[in-house]
Amino acid sequence: PAVLPDSNHPPVPMSHSGPFRCQCGQIHADRYDGPSNDLLPFIDSPGISALNESEAGACRRIFKPYDKRLERDTWLDSDDEDPQLIIHIPFTSPVKIQSITVIGGPDGTAPRDLRAFINYEALDFADAEDAVPVQAWELADGDAAGLLEYPTQFSKFQNVSKLSLFIPSNHGAAATRIYYLGLKGVGTEHQRRAVEAVYEVRPVKQDTDIKDTLQAGQSFM
Numbered sequence: 001p002a003v004l005p006d007s008n009h010p011p012v013p014m015s016h017s018g019p020f021r022c023q024c025g026q027i028h029a030d031r032y033d034g035p036s037n038d039l040l041p042f043i044d045s046p047g048i049s050a051l052n053e054s055e056a057g058a059c060r061r062i063f064k065p066y067d068k069r070l071e072r073d074t075w076l077d078s079d080d081e082d083p084q085l086i087i088h089i090p091f092t093s094p095v096k097i098q099s100i101t102v103i104g105g106p107d108g109t110a111p112r113d114l115r116a117f118i119n120y121e122a123l124d125f126a127d128a129e130d131a132v133p134v135q136a137w138e139l140a141d142g143d144a145a146g147l148l149e150y151p152t153q154f155s156k157f158q159n160v161s162k163l164s165l166f167i168p169s170n171h172g173a174a175a176t177r178i179y180y181l182g183l184k185g186v187g188t189e190h191q192r193r194a195v196e197a198v199y200e201v202r203p204v205k206q207d208t209d210i211k212d213t214l215q216a217g218q219s220f221m
Contacts, residue, residue: 038066039095039183047090051124054079054175059087062181069103069146069180078167078176085111085167085176086128089183097157098185099149102139104170105177111139112171114150117164118157128166141171146180157185 043063050059054077061074078085104110115133117123123131134157137150163183170176 037184037187039091039097039185039187040065042091042093042095042187043183044090044092047088049088050076051086052078052082052084062178063089064180066146066182069101069182072179074179075105076178081174083167083170083173083176084125085165085178086123086125087165087167087181088123089163089165091161091163091187094159094161094188095183096154096186096188097152097160097163097183098154099151099183100137100165101146101149101180101182101184102178103143103146103180104139104141105173105179106144108141108170108172109175109177110141110143110171111167111176111178112141112169113137113167114139115166115168116152116157117166118160119162120164121162123164123166125166128164128168133166146182149184159188 040063045060045063048060048063053059058074058076062076064071064074076085076087100114100116102111102114113136115128115136117128117131118134120127135153139150140148165181167176
């Protein structure tokens with residue numbers, strides 16, 4: 001079910017979400033309840049792209065800090081008379097995704113169905129219609145404040161380098177509008193740590209070269 005960040009509010013029931021039945025036949029709660037963060041710093045923002053957006057590049061503007069989610073000066077629209085969208089979200093380093101939040105537009109333009117695909121190099125509408133998503137959700141209409149979080153089957157959202165979200169339908173309008181899309185989870189920072197290690201090693205090498213030069217000069221005195 002979709003859940004509210006405030007634990008005092010009861011979860012709002014939604015279809016296509018946990019708990020989940022595994023191959024052993026038992027029902028398991030495949031949700032992550034540990035600490036998580038906004039994954040915005042791990043998104044490769046220039047690499048975000050969308051299929052069927054009405055304005056090229058508009059998809060990048062719906063990824064913003066959570067405290068700016070209520071701003072309505074930027075949005076993503078699908079083309080007129082076609083509510084479908086595919087949004088490709090690359091990450092700068094692998095992440096683990098815990099939940100997704102979507103704020104859609106009014107008057108039936110908010111997304112109704114959402115399907116997630118992981119680590120596809122390329123995914124078009126034909127692929128999205130034929131392939132089995134990692135997970136699918138039915139989104140509520142009217143969550144203008146972005147208080148609902150749609151939990152993932154966490155064990156399936158590990159080591160995510162690219163997330164592709166397919167929106168096949170909305171709540172009845174001719175086109176789809178999205179004001180905000182947020183992801184929460186855990187970032188690995190593999191790439192960042194590797195970069196930091198390079199900068200830490202270089203001064204050590206320079207110091208060694210200086211010492212070797214001084215010792216070589218002293219040997220000629």
